[in-house]
Amino acid sequence: MIEFRSVSKRYESDALAVNNISLTIAPRAVTVLVGPSGCGKTTLLRMINRMVEPTSGQVLIDDVDVATRNPVQLRRSIGYVMQNSGLMPHRTVLDNVTTVPVLQGVSRKVAQAHGLELLATVGLDAALAKRYPAQLSGGQQQRVGVARGLAADPNILLMDEPFGAVDPIVRRELQGELSRIQSVLAKTIVFVTHDIDEAFLLGDQVVILREGGHVAQQGTPAELLANPVDDFVADFIGRGDESKHLSITERDGTRLVVDARGRVAGILAAEDGHGLAQ
Amino acid sequence: MDWLNKNWELVIGLSGVHIGLSILPVVVGLAVALPLGWVAFRYKKIGRFLVPASGLLYTIPSLPLFIALPIILGTSILDPTNLIVGLTIYAVALLVRQIVDALGSVNHAVRQASVAMGYSPWQRFWQVDLPLAGPVLLSGLRVVSVSTVSLVSIGSVIGVTSLGYLFLNGFKRGIPEEVLVGVIATVIIAFIFDGVLVLLGRLLMPWARKAQS
Numbered sequence: 001m002i003e004f005r006s007v008s009k010r011y012e013s014d015a016l017a018v019n020n021i022s023l024t025i026a027p028r029a030v031t032v033l034v035g036p037s038g039c040g041k042t043t044l045l046r047m048i049n050r051m052v053e054p055t056s057g058q059v060l061i062d063d064v065d066v067a068t069r070n071p072v073q074l075r076r077s078i079g080y081v082m083q084n085s086g087l088m089p090h091r092t093v094l095d096n097v098t099t100v101p102v103l104q105g106v107s108r109k110v111a112q113a114h115g116l117e118l119l120a121t122v123g124l125d126a127a128l129a130k131r132y133p134a135q136l137s138g139g140q141q142q143r144v145g146v147a148r149g150l151a152a153d154p155n156i157l158l159m160d161e162p163f164g165a166v167d168p169i170v171r172r173e174l175q176g177e178l179s180r181i182q183s184v185l186a187k188t189i190v191f192v193t194h195d196i197d198e199a200f201l202l203g204d205q206v207v208i209l210r211e212g213g214h215v216a217q218q219g220t221p222a223e224l225l226a227n228p229v230d231d232f233v234a235d236f237i238g239r240g241d242e243s244k245h246l247s248i249t250e251r252d253g254t255r256l257v258v259d260a261r262g263r264v265a266g267i268l269a270a271e272d273g274h275g276l277a278q
Numbered sequence: 279m280d281w282l283n284k285n286w287e288l289v290i291g292l293s294g295v296h297i298g299l300s301i302l303p304v305v306v307g308l309a310v311a312l313p314l315g316w317v318a319f320r321y322k323k324i325g326r327f328l329v330p331a332s333g334l335l336y337t338i339p340s341l342p343l344f345i346a347l348p349i350i351l352g353t354s355i356l357d358p359t360n361l362i363v364g365l366t367i368y369a370v371a372l373l374v375r376q377i378v379d380a381l382g383s384v385n386h387a388v389r390q391a392s393v394a395m396g397y398s399p400w401q402r403f404w405q406v407d408l409p410l411a412g413p414v415l416l417s418g419l420r421v422v423s424v425s426t427v428s429l430v431s432i433g434s435v436i437g438v439t440s441l442g443y444l445f446l447n448g449f450k451r452g453i454p455e456e457v458l459v460g461v462i463a464t465v466i467i468a469f470i471f472d473g474v475l476v477l478l479g480r481l482l483m484p485w486a487r488k489a490q491s
Binding site: 075083087090134135158 | 390
């Protein structure tokens with residue numbers, strides 16, 4: 001469990017990036033921090049592995065204040081996946097994946113055997129292991145980034161807009177892949193994005209942040225959609241958006257789901273689950 | 279070719295000496311400039327003073343420097359150490375700025391990632407920053423190696439024998455071929471140094487070329 005206790009962060013003489021946030025992040029679930037740029041979501045994420053130190057307040061992992069932990073050891077115990085993969089351009093794919101275990105002193109041989117398994121886990125061909133990151137597509141690089149984040153088998157995985165820089169089709173693939181991996185591994189994932197659809201797709205819990213570093217609302221996607229606390233949240237989750245207001249209509253014997261403007265959003269699944277919906 | 283036929287052993291011998299005198303300033307210069315460059319890069323306030331100051335060293339005229347060094351170092355006036363220290367100073371002068379630029383060329387996201395992975399600052403420098411600064415650093419090192427090879431010749435004026443001896447001797451005795459052989463041999467050595475550095479770069483940084491293809 002990760003807990004933020006009255007955490008604030010002020011960067012040199014600037015306004016508060018994070019303003020007195022208290023937040024509990026459930027273990028073995030995906031918590032998405034979502035909000036417009038400048039809402040402090042990445043700052044909040046980086047406080048967990050001490051890449052950013054709070055100006056005041058505490059961050060606790062399993063009731064231990066991270067400020068009391070050695071930052072280098074702490075970071076090795078937490079997986080980290082970032083935008084544009086952040087892979088080491090001078091290391092092969094396999095060496096990138098095994099970075100943290102090798103830093104922890106695991107023998108190269110053991111780390112590499114495990115690394116090859118991880119490449120398979122994230123859906124990459126073992127033939128790519130000897131390549132350099134620049135020889136991979138953007139989507140493949142992000143998969144390597146995820147494998148690297150998982151390599152030391154951390155309890156916590158921090159993901160900072162990991163799919164923000166890939167094209168929409170690849171993004172959907174990667175999101176699906178992450179859900180599949182999470183259903184097997186059940187890590188505590190903290191995921192930062194500015195894309196509310198991604199937040200609702202991946203998040204067990206979604207924390208909506210607003211400019212100035214405040215939590216606007218926290219809840220499951222269903223709770224947020226059903227009961228937004230204010231206009232900002234309602235607006236941000238697109239509750240007023242016509243495409244989110246769906247109704248059922250029947251055409252030529254098929255029951256369709258249409259949005260407020262009458263555009264088809266999908267097909268209604270038959271109740272026995274064997275309908276046309278796939 | 280008459281002169282060369284009779285004196286090729288001398289040319290080979292002097293070339294060996296020349297190479298020996300050239301290697302040390304480049305290697306020591308790099309070793310000295312590396313921590314200075316890192317400090318200048320890491321602490322911008324110091325860098326703002328250190329980089330121009332080291333650049334100024336290059337403006338010291340070489341002959342007065344070689345004459346002043348024995349007094350400062352307490353060495354004998356004919357000691358090759360004077361030449362080596364002098365050339366090391368020039369190497370440092372060129373390399374400090376180059377190292378600052380090279381470290382600055384490292385992708386910010388990659389550096390952030392290395393922090394997040396849990397590299398210690400020491401590991402980060404040797405395993406991430408330095409290798410990634412390699413290509414820019416190498417281009418600076420190539421300039422320094424060529425300039426050092428040519429400057430070693432000047433040592434002959436202050437009595438440290440090198441291929442420069444052939445210029446002086448050929449000049450004095452009116453043998454153009456001897457001068458020419460000196461020049462060509464120096465150029466060949468400079469090419470060899472450059473080639474070795476490029477080769478080393480390919481061996482140590484295979485990723486830099488593969489990334490382009």
